[in-house]
Structure formats: C-alpha cells, structure tokens
Amino acid sequence: MADIARxxxxxxxxxxxxxxxxxxxxxxxxxxxAELARSLNYTINxxxxxxxxxxxxxxxxxxxxDPATRQHLSDPFFLSLIGSLADALTDRGYEMLVSRVDVNRxxxxxxxxEAGRAAGIVLVGQWHHHEQLNELAVxxxxxxxxxxxxxxxxxxxxxxDNVAGGQQMTRHLIERGARRIAxxxxxxxxxxxxxxxGYLQALAEARLQADPALTRQVPFETxxxxxxxxxxxxxxxxxDALFCASDLMAMTAIGALQRLGRRVPQQLRVGGYDDIALxxxxxxxxxxxxxxxxxxxxxxxxxxxxxxxxxxxxxxxLLTELVLRDSSR
Amino acid sequence: MADIARxxxxxxxxxxxxxxxxxxxxxxxxxxxAELARSLNYTINxxxxxxxxxxxxxxxxxxxxDPATRQHLSDPFFLSLIGSLADALTDRGYEMLVSRVDVNRxxxxxxxxEAGRAAGIVLVGQWHHHEQLNELAVxxxxxxxxxxxxxxxxxxxxxxDNVAGGQQMTRHLIERGARRIAxxxxxxxxxxxxxxxGYLQALAEARLQADPALTRQVPFETxxxxxxxxxxxxxxxxxDALFCASDLMAMTAIGALQRLGRRVPQQLRVGGYDDIALxxxxxxxxxxxxxxxxxxxxxxxxxxxxxxxxxxxxxxxLLTELVLRDSSR
DNA sequence: TTGAAAGCGCTAACAT
DNA sequence: ATGTTAGCGCTTTCAA
Numbered sequence: 001m002a003d004i005a006r007x008x009x010x011x012x013x014x015x016x017x018x019x020x021x022x023x024x025x026x027x028x029x030x031x032x033x034a035e036l037a038r039s040l041n042y043t044i045n046x047x048x049x050x051x052x053x054x055x056x057x058x059x060x061x062x063x064x065x066d067p068a069t070r071q072h073l074s075d076p077f078f079l080s081l082i083g084s085l086a087d088a089l090t091d092r093g094y095e096m097l098v099s100r101v102d103v104n105r106x107x108x109x110x111x112x113x114e115a116g117r118a119a120g121i122v123l124v125g126q127w128h129h130h131e132q133l134n135e136l137a138v139x140x141x142x143x144x145x146x147x148x149x150x151x152x153x154x155x156x157x158x159x160x161d162n163v164a165g166g167q168q169m170t171r172h173l174i175e176r177g178a179r180r181i182a183x184x185x186x187x188x189x190x191x192x193x194x195x196x197x198g199y200l201q202a203l204a205e206a207r208l209q210a211d212p213a214l215t216r217q218v219p220f221e222t223x224x225x226x227x228x229x230x231x232x233x234x235x236x237x238x239x240d241a242l243f244c245a246s247d248l249m250a251m252t253a254i255g256a257l258q259r260l261g262r263r264v265p266q267q268l269r270v271g272g273y274d275d276i277a278l279x280x281x282x283x284x285x286x287x288x289x290x291x292x293x294x295x296x297x298x299x300x301x302x303x304x305x306x307x308x309x310x311x312x313x314x315x316x317x318l319l320t321e322l323v324l325r326d327s328s329r
Numbered sequence: 330m331a332d333i334a335r336x337x338x339x340x341x342x343x344x345x346x347x348x349x350x351x352x353x354x355x356x357x358x359x360x361x362x363a364e365l366a367r368s369l370n371y372t373i374n375x376x377x378x379x380x381x382x383x384x385x386x387x388x389x390x391x392x393x394x395d396p397a398t399r400q401h402l403s404d405p406f407f408l409s410l411i412g413s414l415a416d417a418l419t420d421r422g423y424e425m426l427v428s429r430v431d432v433n434r435x436x437x438x439x440x441x442x443e444a445g446r447a448a449g450i451v452l453v454g455q456w457h458h459h460e461q462l463n464e465l466a467v468x469x470x471x472x473x474x475x476x477x478x479x480x481x482x483x484x485x486x487x488x489x490d491n492v493a494g495g496q497q498m499t500r501h502l503i504e505r506g507a508r509r510i511a512x513x514x515x516x517x518x519x520x521x522x523x524x525x526x527g528y529l530q531a532l533a534e535a536r537l538q539a540d541p542a543l544t545r546q547v548p549f550e551t552x553x554x555x556x557x558x559x560x561x562x563x564x565x566x567x568x569d570a571l572f573c574a575s576d577l578m579a580m581t582a583i584g585a586l587q588r589l590g591r592r593v594p595q596q597l598r599v600g601g602y603d604d605i606a607l608x609x610x611x612x613x614x615x616x617x618x619x620x621x622x623x624x625x626x627x628x629x630x631x632x633x634x635x636x637x638x639x640x641x642x643x644x645x646x647l648l649t650e651l652v653l654r655d656s657s658r
Numbered sequence: 659t660t661g662a663a664a665g666c667g668c669t670a671a672c673a674t
Numbered sequence: 675a676t677g678t679t680a681g682c683g684c685t686t687t688c689a690a
Contacts, residue, residue, distance in 0.1 A: 001667065011677050016669055026675055043444040047376045048667035051682050058426075063415070076607070079408035086392070086427050095446070096427045097387075098415050115372040116683085117424070222610070248607070255610045278405075278577070278607055281551070281584040330683065340661045345685055355659060377683035380666050445667085661690080666683105673678075 001044075004036050019044065050116075058095045059304065060118035061085055064103040064125050075220065075248055076276045077291070078124055081146065084297030085122060092301060094119075106132040110141045120144070120304045126157070126190060137313060144304040146296065148190035149315050156313035158299045162191050165289040165320035166198020169243055169271045172287070174206045176269055176328055178241035182214045184228060184253065185245025192245045195273060199243060213237055218249070225249055229256040240268065241328075247272035247279045247288055254284075254327065269328040275321075284326035292318050330373075333365050348373065379445075387424045388633065389447035390414055393432040393454050404549065404577055405605045406620070407453055410475065413626030414451060421630060423448075435461040439470045449473070449633045455486070455519060471636045473629050477519035478644050485642035487628045491520050494618040494649035495527025498572055498600045501616070503535045505598055505657055507570035511543045513557060513582065514574025521574045524602060528572060542566055547578070554578055558585040569597065570657075576601035576608045576617055583613075583656065598657040604650075613655035621647050 005012045010029060017025045018033035050056050061082060082098065089096045097118055101108050106129050112118040119142065126133070126147025137143050137155035144156045173181050183199050185192040196215065203210045214237065218228040232239070244250035250272030254264050264270050264284055272279060275290035299316050307313055334341045339358060346354045347362035379385050390411060411427065418425045426447055430437050435458050441447040448471065455476025466472055466484035473485045502510050512528050514521040525544065532539045543566065547557040561568070573579035579601030583593050593599050593613055601608060604619035628645050636642055
C-alpha cells in the first residue's frame with residue numbers, strides 16, 4: 001500500500017480509502033490508485049485489515065474425530081456438508097478454515113475463535129457432547145452445530161427433522177407390507193435416537209408391536225455393520241425389512257446381505273438415511289430419507305451469521321423427504 | 330497479553346517471551362505467566378503474530394469448480410482428498426483455508442497467497458489449465474497441484490501413476506479373458522488421458538487391436554454416463570469389458586447396465602479407478618485401481634512445505650494398486 | 659532477566 | 675479531497 005501511495009503521489013490513507021471505495025476520494029485519484037493496484041498485482045493484507053478492524057470474515061468449520069477408532073473425515077454425508085458449507089460461505093464472502101479436533105477435547109474447537117482467527121464456529125457433528133457444547137455457548141462462542149435439537153440447549157443446531165424422517169421411512173416400509181422392521185444404528189447418538197423415536201412412533205401408529213430384538217445398536221464401522229447383519233441372520237430373528245441409520249450403513253448392510261444370499265428387495269426391503277449422491281446409483285438403488293445438503297450448508301451459515309449480528313442462537317430444522325427407489329420395491 | 334502483563338506485574342515483552350518459551354525469562358515468571366494465561370483462557374492472536382513475524386502457518390486448499398456445469402465439490406474422491414489434506418496439515422501444525430474458485434479464473438487461486446492469507450496453495454485438480462498454473466508458478470507462488478505430470482511444467486504435481494494404473498486395470502481385464510475392452514472417460518483431462526495411454530499400452534502388449542470405437546469421451550456427469558452406456562449398447566458395439574475413468578463413473582455405469590438387463594460381471598466385467606470407500610461395499614463390489622488417498626494428502630503437503638523451505642518445486646508420483654473385487658470376476 | 663520502543667500493514671478519527 | 679497520527683496485538687532489537 002505504501003508503494004502504491006508513493007507511485008500515485010498520495011498518502012496511504014488515500015490509497016486505503018480509494019481501495020475501500022470511499023466517497024471521500026476524488027474519482028480521478030481513485031481510478032489511478034485502482035489501476036496501480038491492479039498492475040502491481042496488489043491485494044490487501046487481510047490479516048492486517050482484520051487486526052485493525054477487529055473484524056473477521058473467516059469461519060472455522062470444525063470436524064470432530066474419534067482418535068480411538070481413528071475415524072477421520074470419511075462419511076460422504078459429512079464430506080458433502082463441508083462442500084456445501086464452502087459454497088455457502090464463499091457466496092457470502094467468508095473464508096472457511098477447516099480443522100479437525102479430538103471429540104474428547106471439543107473445548108479446543110473454540111480456539112480459533114478465541115485466538116481471533118475466526119468469527120465463529122460451525123461444528124460438523126454433535127456426537128455425545130451436548131454438555132461441552134453448552135459450555136462453549138455459555139462462554140459466548142458464536143457456535144452452530146449440525147445435529148439434533150435437545151432440551152436445554154444453549155447453542156444453535158441445524159439438522160433435519162430426524163423424528164419425522166424416521167417416521168417417513170418406517171411408514172413407507174409398513175405400507176410396502178413390512179411387519180417386522182429391524183432398525184440399525186447407534187441410538188445413543190441424538191440424531192439416531194430421534195430417528196429411532198420416529199420409527200417407534202410409526203410402528204405404534206400402525207398398531208405394530210415394537211420388538212426390542214429388532215433394534216440393533218451398531219456404530220458406523222464397516223466391520224460392526226457386517227457383523228450385525230450376520231448376527232441378525234444367524235440368531236434367527238424374524239424380520240422382513242431393515243431401516244439403517246445412514247446410507248453408508250445401508251449400502252454396507254445390503255452388500256453383506258447379498259453375500260449371505262439374501263435378495264434385496266425381493267426377500268428384504270432396506271431403507272437408508274441421508275440420500276448421498278451414490279444412493280441413486282447403487283444397485284439396487286437405495287430408498288432413503290433425504291437430508292437437504294445444500295440447504296444444510298446455507299442454514300448453518302445463516303444461523304451463525306445471525307449470531308454474529310447479535311441475535312440469540314436460534315436452531316432450525318430442515319424438512320426431510322422420502323426418496324423412493326428400488327431397495328424397498 | 331496486556332492483561333496478563335498487568336496481572337503478572339511484568340511487561341508485555343516478558344509475557345511474549347514467556348509464552349514463546351524463551352530461555353531469557355526467569356522460570357518462576359514463566360510459570361506465573363503460563364498459569365495466568367491458562368486461567369484467563371488466553372490464546373495468542375495468530376493474525377497479529379503473523380503480521381509481526383511475516384510468517385504464516387496457513388495453507389490454502391483451492392478447489393476449482395466449473396460454473397457452467399455448476400459442478401461443485403461432490404466427487405467422493407476429491408472430498409476425501411480434502412479430508413486427507415486436513416489431517417496432514419493439522420499434523421504438521423498448519424491451518425487449512427478452503428475455497429473454491431472458478432476454473433476459468435485460476436489466477437485467483439493465488440490471491441490468498443498474495444494477500445498474505447496463506448503461505449502456499451494446494452490446488453485440488455488440474456483440469457485443462459496447465460498454462461495458467463505455469464504462470465502462477467513462474468510468478469513465484471508456492472503451489473502444488475493434484476494431477477498429472479506434464480512436460481515443461483514449472484509447478485509441482487502430486488498424483489498417482491496414471492499410465493501404470495491404466496495398464497494394471499487393462500492387463501487384469503485381459504487376463505480375465507476380455508478381448509474388447511471399452512474405455513470411458515474424458516481423455517482431454519490429462520490424468521484420464523494418461524490412464525487411457527496405459528490402457529492402449531496394455532492392449533498393445535497383449536497384441537490386441539485397439540478399436541477407436543471402444544473409447545468413449547464421457548465427462549463426469551450422471552446423465553452423460555448413462556447416455557454413453559445406452560449408446561454403447563444401442564449402437565451394437567461389440568465389447569466384453571468396460572474400464573471407467575473413476576469409481577463414481579463405474580458405479581453409475583453399472584447401475585445403467587443393470588437397468589438395461591446386463592449382468593456384471595457375468596456378461597460384462599467392469600473396472601473403476603480411485604478406490605473410494607464405497608467401492609468395497611458396492612454390489613457387485615468394484616474392482617478398481619487404488620489411489621492412495623492418505624499418502625496423497627501427506628505428499629501434497631510435503632511437496633508444498635519443501636517449496637516453502639526454498640526448494641525447487643518437485644513433483645511426485647504415487648504408486649497405484651490394483652484392487653480385485655467382484656465386478657471383474 | 660527485564661522493560662521501552664519501534665514497527666508489521668492497515669483504517670479512521672481528526673485536522674486541514 | 676487529502677494528509678497526519680494513533681493504534682489493532684504481537685515480537686524483537688536495544689538498553690538497562
């Protein structure tokens with residue numbers, strides 16, 4: 001900026017004003033400065049600008065990861081969510097800082113905020129850490145979490161309506177003639193718990209008995225899913241449909257079922273959750289509950305920016321949509 | 330920092346030194362300052378620190394996107410690559426700034442570098458923009474690109490050995506008895522072009538005639554892939570195997586083939602490229618060429634950091650591995 | 659071992 | 675319409 005000032009024969013303040021498009025500066029000088037800036041390939045030093053303005057147009061997107069399972073960023077749904085956040089933030093002129101943080105040290109998620117690196121935090125995935133997140137929010141960290149809405153929650157969440165989603169899928173399977181629907185997923189995770197609640201509600205509506213043996217606690221791990229399928233078949237549990245807590249889980253389960261000689265959907269209807277890109281191209285194509293991922297990114301960003309504008313954290317739920325495909329035909 | 334100084338009864342310089350672990354500071358003061366910092370939940374303002382030190386521990390990861398097709402960040406391979414970069418950068422104490430940029434304005438990719446936001450750039454995907462990238466490199470922008478190595482290239486690339494990969498898959502299909510192997514992909518993209526070259530080499534090795542009608546120029550778009558499959562079947566082209574330039578393409582193609590009544594692999598063997606997570610769980614599970622994605626992130630980061638240390642840009646190729654699964658059985 | 663002071667690149671009163 | 679000056683939070687000479 002000093003260089004430009006010298007070359008343009010004005011002071012740095014004028015350059016600053018010219019570049020900022022201030023009306024206080026003569027049109028001719030403005031053009032001269034702009035031209036010079038362009039030819040010198042000048043771009044403003046955002047760090048210095050932020051320092052001075054105490055402003056910040058960077059949002060930290062934090063991905064919790066479990067060091068025990070070494071389960072890194074890999075679920076296509078979360079990966080796509082990051083893509084969608086990148087789009088939403090870019091559109092609004094924000095930059096996106098991505099980091100991963102140990103789920104057991106979620107308080108570290110706030111670091112980039114407290115260090116002045118980021119204006120706010122988007123946490124991709126709630127896990128079991130409701131309490132820790134509440135603490136962050138109480139500390140005043142601008143925070144939005146992708147996940148389920150919980151009672152007594154001081155932070156904002158954006159998530160799909162998991163109860164409704166669980167209900168939609170279960171109703172659909174019942175409509176298709178299923179009477180004994182197995183549910184697979186880790187219900188200790190709030191989002192999954194809510195989907196399970198929807199499942200139970202739909203069963204009750206249809207006056208179907210909910211058999212606890214049909215609910216299988218299964219984490220998001222290939223081996224565990226395959227093992228759960230084997231057990232389900234081996235222990236002689238009677239079931240005619242399977243509702244999996246995510247598409248990835250459903251695809252893995254279908255793979256295992258087919259390897260064990262079961263045909264989907266002829267012998268067994270299967271439903272997933274998420275509607276990841278591949279769900280449509282899987283074979284059989286996967287009936288699933290769509291979580292609107294583009295909207296997810298936008299709403300997460302919108303909810304956060306509202307907080308930055310001083311609004312109280314407000315959660316939002318996105319509508320889910322049942323997507324009918326072959327796996328439940 | 331001023332607060333800590335006041336509370337500790339020392340100057341800010343001493344606090345700065347204490348926090349930086351300078352040996353110039355009394356052990357007792359150091360501990361007192363550290364304790365105070367912890368209790369105040371203090372974290373250093375990285376922006377100010379960077380400004381002062383003219384250092385920078387942020388790397389910009391830039392994702393080119395095509396505004397025409399509105400094809401955003403969606404291929405699982407690239408998404409996973411971002412995950413892997415996040416891991417590699419975090420491990421080395423760097424932060425990751427993610428942005429997308431119009432493929433037609435790749436020069437903008439350098440902005441975060443020139444604005445002092447980032448110490449260097451990782452570009453995820455080379456597209457057709459060899460020339461533009463060279464310009465950036467010549468301008469002195471520390472830059473690493475995921476893609477193919479090209480003659481006369483001033484920037485560093487990290488990529489898998491696409492020729493070898495194409496060869497591995499083609500040899501394998503030939504070994505399995507295929508004689509007329511169709512190739513599907515956009516060979517104008519350098520990486521795909523090299524895979525195609527490997528394909529041709531393997532055919533030549535086996536003294537098989539390469540029929541141009543078997544090479545189909547198909548972009549990475551669902552509709553185009555499905556259309557290509559339909560055409561391939563409809564125009565009576567004789568082929569007994571299909572090699573797709575990516576797993577996503579292979580899965581989409583298999584879906585289309587099955588919908589049109591062809592059985593994979595019984596009537597037609599299919600191979601993919603990438604080995605995305607889902608390839609193992611697809612049905613039939615997908616024979617593919619693995620691009621080692623964890624290594625990819627690490628090597629991209631390593632190649633970039635070398636440049637930051639003053640080394641000349643050096644490209645690297647990663648070994649591919651043929652992964653045998655059911656789709657080619 | 660510590661403190662005072664200058665300056666990283668920028669913006670915004672305040673003065674002209 | 676422009677320039678002067680102070681200061682954002684930090685590090686580092688230089689002096690004590």
